[in-house]
Amino acid sequence: MLERVPTGIAGLDEMLEGGIPRGRTVIIVGGPGTGKTIMCTQFLVNGIMMYGENGIFVSLEESRSHLYQAMERFSWDLDRLEKAGNFRFVDASPLCRAAGDVKIGKYAVGRREFSILGLMNTIEQIAELTDAKRIAVDPLAMIIFQYKDMHERRNAYVDMIDSLTATGATCMTTMEVPSTGPGTVVEEEYLAHGVIALQNLQIGKAMTRVMQIRKMRATAADFQPRPYKIDNSGIVVYADETIF
Template sequence: MSKVERIPTGISGLDEMLAGGIPKGRVVLVVGGPGTGKTILCAQYLVNGIVNHGEPGLFITLDENRNHLIREMTSFGWDIPGFEKANKWAFIDVSPSQNVEGEAKSSKLTIGKKDFSMEWVIARIKAEVKSLGAKRLAVDPITSLVFHYQDTTQRRSVILDLVDTLSSTDATTIMTTELRIAGLERNVQLEEYLAHGVIVLQTLQVGKAITRVIQIEKMRETPIDTQIRPYRITEKGIEIYSRESVF
């Protein structure tokens, strides 16, 4: 087997669980409940790409607007406006509070108060990846993009379209989705079958303590650590203790 090129996330402990990083060009889904650190993980992945490798990153935000995100990420010492000025970071802000001026198109999709199509989002992503030369993408979260499609067949084709588009770019993607049913025996969601890799973030009660835990459920072309490992969110971002066990 030829050697797989990997994109290190630069997140402490995560690359160890991934045999070095995410296979280049793949689309990885991070599944987790609210407050588990999905947005932080996305931003940290892009920041590390810029700081450690000089790789430009594109952040597609669907829930929180740009200003809000920048403010939160500043507390980790990440100077996102500085990266933007250096043309290393760009946002596509399709959050409900952001106004998209007259660009809505056919086959409408409603996100918050806005109408725009999935084709429009996909076209924007392609154009931005090209103009920025993005090597890393974050889509956070895809929930509002796909939740709209109740019909399973339609939803499947929309997610596949998105995954295909993202992996046809020169970049490697982390996208997120809300975990609907938590616990060790949760339901696997459609998105998880369609993504190339799945990482699950949860909080579990272990004895009397509540612990944040991470598990790699799948990653194509990768001999993964499938054990459940503890992680913390600190002032430096996400830190995974890849040598510690939870149980």
């Protein structure tokens, strides 16, 4: 029996026949402001509060204070969850800045040694220490785009998926793309076990948020585009509605 990891996001689990297949790595693709960071955090917070699964947020962009502050809007108290030992924030954003040696938590990572493998090594250690069942890596762009060569870039993401898979955790990674229309597919979508696309669609005068599961290995899923909203409870998907 394929075990499911419910996201706890209203509507989405229905679309996924109960949740993401356990141990898989999904990529969330979408333009800026579509809710990728919110979705990752909601997945982790629900994991802790609803399903007793610890989580790690690996941030390549937002600082701890910015993320924690932004997520207070949804009444997600990351600071409290962290103090209780259920949540860990891994600030990997210094890796993406220009110079000097950097630290991730107590682990020193020299800039020149920086590689996906270095980062993953750290994540694997922290995952074990935290007994994490869910991991989010948000957003991938910074690490992936350091590779100019498409072959290297593919390898880098494959390494990351392998490494995330080795932790046994169910994982969300994100990728910012200018458009997620049917014609635009980023390379990483071929490699991830599942793809969820978020989009702001202009329909007439109104802007509608649309979520589409584009791929989910090992399971059937609802591949129709469905409207979603972001409100004070986070993301809510209208799994029974169509967009037209």
